[in-house]
Amino acid sequence: MVRLRRQRADLSLQDLADRVGCAKSYLSAIETGQRNAPSDEFLTKLEAALMIESGALVEAGRWERSMAAGGQAVQREVTKLRADQQTARRLAELLSSRSRTLDDAYRSGELRGLVEQLEGSDHGPVAGVIPVPMPNEVPLINKVAAGYSREFTDLAYPARVADEYIRCPDLNDPDAFAARVVGDSMEPAYSEGDIVIFSPAQQLKSGMDCFARLEPDHESTFKRVYFERDGDEQVIRLQPLNNAYPPRIVKRDAVAGLYKAVSVMRSIG
Secondary structure, eight states, X not given: OHHHHHHHTTOOHHHHHHHHTOOHHHXXXXXXXXXXXXXXXXXXXXXXXXXXXXXXXXXXXXXXXXXXXHHHXXXXXXXXXXXXXXXXXXXXXXXXXXXXXXXXXXXXXXHHHHHHHHHTOOOSOOTTOOOOOOOEEEEBSOXXXXXXXXXXXXXXXXXXXXXXXXXXXXXXXXXXXXEEOOSSTTTTXXXXXXXXXXXXXXXXXXXXXXXXXXXXXXXXXXXXXXXXXXXXXXXXXXXXXXXXXXXXXXXXXXXXXXXXXXXXXXXXX
């Protein structure tokens, strides 16, 4: 859908990428099916840039993500449904045709074949397949261990267009994101290279491990946070778990965002 409308609008991949604010390679991967459909937010930008009816791409993207998350079993069932729809349309055409009688259709074997196809179709649960929650794909905002991303949306959440995504079956937060641990300040609980999943939807409490965004320089860091007071002023203590590093005290209004760590992924070496 994206490629067809882009070509009709006489836009190059780079033209469209510039309009929606993403990499040309990312857009190409979407058009060629090398990546699953992106977020609703990004698809809405594409709709505006390509003058597509509002919601059309978003709905198609949700369908594509559901198909991919459901795996081969879901895709087989959808293929069967589509085949049954074609069979039903053909049967309706046959019954309403004035050029052929039902006797002709029966003698040819086509009528019987169509009926048997529909009678033999089973749309119940796939035998042996246990329903599982659809995994949520979250963007990994720092693919390489060189620092944390500063690209966040106006809603204070990370920009969802990323070069890599992490699947989280037990997470139900469309604004969740992942980041690799940089450095050793959070050892021994977290080692450099670990991938930590953060959820903006989770309620915050003092003593939680959080991804913090600091103003005015858009600095980002991963620390254990404590909500404290310095006299009448509210402050936040950013506490490394590694005792070799000192804590940092910042004013509450200097913190642009705090996002709770909900899970960690690491390689076993």
